[in-house]
Amino acid sequence: MDEPLRAWRDTLEDLGVMGFVREPVEPAQAQPQAAVPSSAPPARPAPARVPAGPEVKRAPRPVPPAPSAYAPPADPIGCPPPEAVAAAPDLTALQQAIQGCLACPLGPSRLKFVFGEGDPHAKLMFVGEGPGRDEDLQGRPFVGKAGELLDKMIGAIGLKREETYIANVVKCRPPDNRTPTPDEACACLGYLHRQIELVRPAVIVTLGATPLRELVGISEGITRVRGQWKRVQVGGREIPVMPTFHPAYVLRQYTQDVRRAVWADLKAAKEWIDRPAEG
Numbered sequence: 001m002d003e004p005l006r007a008w009r010d011t012l013e014d015l016g017v018m019g020f021v022r023e024p025v026e027p028a029q030a031q032p033q034a035a036v037p038s039s040a041p042p043a044r045p046a047p048a049r050v051p052a053g054p055e056v057k058r059a060p061r062p063v064p065p066a067p068s069a070y071a072p073p074a075d076p077i078g079c080p081p082p083e084a085v086a087a088a089p090d091l092t093a094l095q096q097a098i099q100g101c102l103a104c105p106l107g108p109s110r111l112k113f114v115f116g117e118g119d120p121h122a123k124l125m126f127v128g129e130g131p132g133r134d135e136d137l138q139g140r141p142f143v144g145k146a147g148e149l150l151d152k153m154i155g156a157i158g159l160k161r162e163e164t165y166i167a168n169v170v171k172c173r174p175p176d177n178r179t180p181t182p183d184e185a186c187a188c189l190g191y192l193h194r195q196i197e198l199v200r201p202a203v204i205v206t207l208g209a210t211p212l213r214e215l216v217g218i219s220e221g222i223t224r225v226r227g228q229w230k231r232v233q234v235g236g237r238e239i240p241v242m243p244t245f246h247p248a249y250v251l252r253q254y255t256q257d258v259r260r261a262v263w264a265d266l267k268a269a270k271e272w273i274d275r276p277a278e279g
């Protein structure tokens with residue numbers, strides 16, 4: 001048994017999954033070629049035609065009350081201007097510029113701002129959805145059970161957490177761990193773009209559907225898209241993106257198929273960053 005697979009087996013056993021049977025690992029999907037993978041996102045399926053039928057009268061739907069408008073503050077601490085974000089020369093300066101942000105409704109309810117952490121020049125960058133309860137308490141991304149699993153997933157491909165960079169689409173916890181709204185994600189996305197520009201990763205692994213939708217612009221189900229190389233243009237660079245499941249999903253759906261899929265996705269990302277430099 002080779003070292004990464006042994007580490008993965010240890011991960012499973014640490015999480016209480018006993019009797020793990022080694023099965024042959026399928027070849028990683030969509031092996032990267034010399035150039036940035038160019039698989040275009042599949043076209044959206046055409047809407048199904050519904051045959052005309054007798055007219056059915058429905059009761060009018062109740063109109064939900066309009067959400068209370070959130071007015072972001074006008075000052076540069078509560079709402080850092082894009083020029084200040086773009087001018088941040090490094091991650092420390094960027095964090096200082098945006099850590100007081102109140103530009104969307106998630107800001108006032110956070111306990112801690114969760115900027116992101118890791119090697120400022122990491123080749124491999126993970127992007128998740130947003131902070132949960134543990135992250136909000138600690139001010140760090142991916143702590144708690146999902147974070148522990150992410151650490152083990154990283155270990156299984158022969159890296160340490162601190163050799164990667166980990167960030168989220170939104171820096172403040174959505175209430176009740178709900179998915180950030182498109183407006184909230186949009187308000188925060190400039191910060192993530194600047195983080196990516198400064199880290200300059202060779203590969204981004206998106207964790208779950210939200211970063212794939214908000215960062216890469218792909219709204220298809222993660223189950224269908226995971227394992228297929230995508231790409232994103234940030235700061236004039238085209239960066240390969242490997243979509244995979246969020247560790248919290250892996251914990252909920254602890255099947256061998258899901259674990260094997262994540263293993264294959266991370267292995268493909270690792271192989272991409274380990275490929276010989278082009279001459």
Ligand code: SF4
Pocket residue numbers: 098101102103104105106107108170171172184187188
């Ligand atoms: S989630 Fe992002 S945009 Fe919203 S307040 Fe927090 S840092 Fe600002």
